[in-house]
Amino acid sequence: MRVLAVEDDQRIAADLKTALEAAGFLVETCEDGEDAWFLGDTESYDLVILDLGLPGMDGLSVLKKWRANGRDMPVLVLTARGAWTERVEGIDAGADDYLPKPFRMEEVIARARALIRRSAGRATALQSAGELTLDANRMSVAIRGVPVPATALEYRLLSYLMLHRERVVPPTELLEHLYGDDDAREANALEAVIARLRRKLGPGVIGTRRGFGYFLEGSGA
Template identity: 90%
Template sequence: MRVLAVEDDPRIAADLKTALEAAGYRVETCADGLDAWFLGDTEDYDLVILDLGLPHMDGLSVLKKWRANGREMPVLVLTARGAWTERVEGIDAGADDYLPKPFRMEELVARARALIRRSAGRASASQSVGDLTLDTNRMSALIGGVPLSTTALEFRLLSYLMLHRDRVVPPTELLEHLYGDDDSREANALEAVIARLRRKLGPGVIGTRRGFGYFLEGDAA
């Protein structure tokens, strides 16, 4: 999945890129209105995240031009807080959703996912590896077809492993994903979560590669 993030504040842009990549998307960023317009017009994205205040051409104009050209990818607009007119103009210009700044990254990712899925037309949001199935929309997990109750933290851990099912994920990376970088946690916290999960899941789901990290078993053992 390819995402274009148009945002001229370099810090926010970097955060966007990080968060969306963590969510498994391929992300390109762009800080200029004209560039954005060109990119959106010529490349195929599954989603565009569009800030309104941009150099050379403002976001709304960019969006309108895209739509006028028949470009129909979903666009999530970032609006200034409380600026309701912006939202109205946004709808009018063809935006699919908005998010007022400032926003929490998790929420942005959630919306992004929703938009992508909607546009994909009914593509189910669930993925499986071996006996394990995750539905990131319902935030529910199935193990061998049986519903499994997981806590938020556990579920996020599983999702992350699912997302990167093709490789072994190092503990440091998991820690960072689960807790942001505010780490004041002992490294052991992660092990505790894994242990609790394994008790629920049974054996043969979460594998360990000693010295490297964790992975989901059963994909292509």
């Protein structure tokens, strides 16, 4: 899961990054409204966390421009305490949720997870496809109920496939969401991760559609 955190206070930004990464997200940060707009418009994120008070371009304007361009990733807005009119404005501008400052990191994590789940139309933290089950709270993986140790990278991969379980996910898209654009890896890195996961999970969990990409077996068709 790839997250963009837009926050000009460097201390808060660093805390966000740490907490989100500990929760298994791939985090990119950005401190400026113009940069944020550009990144959100050109890159593909599963979630954006957006501070409203920004240098460069105001957060609300950034959000409105994204929505006007048809970008529909979930956006979690950070507002100053008590500025509830700002919150309503934010939601009307297309935000999916807001959080008043100061906030607990636990809350950010919980809301981030909820937003990502909801953007896929699912409700609970426990998700399964076939014999595979992911627990977003514990970042744990189980096959037929038996826990399987998985590294952070492996979990990210599985959780992205789970989020898009109804379709075949192209390797380029997986690479982008696992690593981000800045440090691209060779396609083979992905194959290596898949191979290691398959060894752990056994056959019949991760499927390949040659020429198209990967998918979770037993999830619909």
